[in-house]
Amino acid sequence: MKQEIKNEQINTAVHAPVVAKQRKKLTKSSSIPGWLFASPWIIGLVLFYAFPLFSSIYYSFTTYSILQPGEFVGLENYYKLFNDELFWKSIYNTVYFAVFFVPLSIIIGVALAMMLNMKVKGMAIYRTIFFLPTLVPQVALAVLWMWLLNPGFGLVNSLLDVVGIPGPNWLGSELWSKPSLILMSLWAIGQPVIIYLAGLGDIPNELYEAAEVDGANWFQKTISVTLPLLTPVIFFNLVMGSIGAFQQFTLPYTMTQGQGTPANSLTFYVMYLYDNAFKFFKMGYASAMAWILFVIIMALTAVIFITSKRWVHYQGK
Template sequence: MEPANNSEPPYERQLKLVPAKKKSFWSKNKHGILFASPWILGLLIFYAIPLFSSIYFSFTTYSILQPGEFVGLQNYKDLFTDSLFWKSVYNTVYFAVFFVPLSIIFGVALAMMLNMNVKGMGIYRTIFFLPTLVPHVALAVLWMWLLNPGFGLVNGLLSTIGIDGPAWLGSVTWSKPSLIMMSLWGIGQAVIIYLAGLGDIPEDYYDAAKVDGANWYQKMRHITLPLLTPVIFFNLVMGIIAAFQQFTLPYTLTQGQGTPANSLSFYVMYLYDNGFKFFKMGYASAMAWILFVIIMALTALVFITSKRWVHYQGK
């Protein structure tokens, strides 16, 4: 038999014989967990706990001042027989159905105009973005003056061309269209996103289309809009979520009353009134979860249909 090879130093042979200790999950990640702990605690305390608590409260008569009793699905049953609840649903859906498509149409049109190579375009972009910096309360006060049926600027301009302007915010017919018009005045943030999407479209496509003799409409239809659909998709989802959570403008305009004839009583306004005016927090929690289900269903529908109309570069 050949003698064992003992030419290796003793400490190397010892290292080979002793297996390395595996580090625990905590020892590997403790520094990252410690740095992320403020965010984790904030997520648990301010989001997770209230979220799961609201699920339980929606099945109770909890009123902030009293713990309430467990009533099962009674809050949901009462909501479906509440006429003001259905009125608020109608007003919110009306606003979303008209505002979201109009915001996309006007947003894309404005972005395309602001994307032209014109001298002083930075000034024009700033002017269109400024309304988004105005607080919603100040915005509501401004438009209350503009749409005043007696001395408002809008009716004054209409009278110069022989048209008697409506009562706007004082009319059941015109109150929601007035609110849609106010909201469209502040779409500058969406326009900036569309401008970023337009800047991401390569010029090579337009050069090739120009060589083929395409006019501006053909370029817009076959190049700009298809390659802008990812941005339109994003703004569509965000617009639906924002439209169903409309609160500040109608609440300020009507001082929380939803007048005239509850035509400006929106879903989140009624939810707020139940929770913090009438202290029916269990009822309000049920409303919140119905709204969550509606928004999630609409968002899922948009995501499912997006495979047919959203086009990404290189695909």
């Protein structure tokens, strides 16, 4: 019996390397079809994402202009940017929009989601109505609001006149142009509202019942139960909203036909980047702007992630 066990151990030791080699061959041969199916996506990733990404790093140190290969100038593009008044103006406009739009979108989005989460007959219709503006293309949205905010015959100023309030020149005033853009953007926050609704549906009813037993009213349940358990969804929308706010482009570009008027109050960072790249063909300059924007967004996202440990609460923790 002992001899048979020893023979089996010897056979196993002898044949183990052979079996391992056969398994490696089978693994390699079985992975080939997978790589072939994934190859179109990999090729697209390299050609349309990786190559332009790393190329833009090099171009940001050159005077490349599409029509000419350009020369290596080191940090000259970055030096010119920091001495460019319109560059700083575009940053101010973008930060102004982000500071006001992102918090307002969260507050209004959560409030709308809580109202649309009520048990009311026909709620599916109300949810559809609030989501519909999201389906409107950005260009059509800009044209619609340009008509609504027209100082002469716009619907908004007409309604204000009814109650005796003189309406401002919304898009023609340096003071009111950015608030007008924020108003337009808030009109189309249906997508975050849907995400908030999903988060509200994930909160267990048992927690509300326990709060009622303790004598909590509606406001106390909202503060103690709803908002803490909704913070993961708020965190997600905060990150996505901040990134989107710093990339604002279509609405102001359409409304001002790329001019950023009045007085460059609607010249946003990405608009100025686009103008340098495709109007003035200063690709090196635009690449430097793109990497500065990348650093700003990465830094902002990192701050949000670091501070989230203090205010984001997950169920079960």
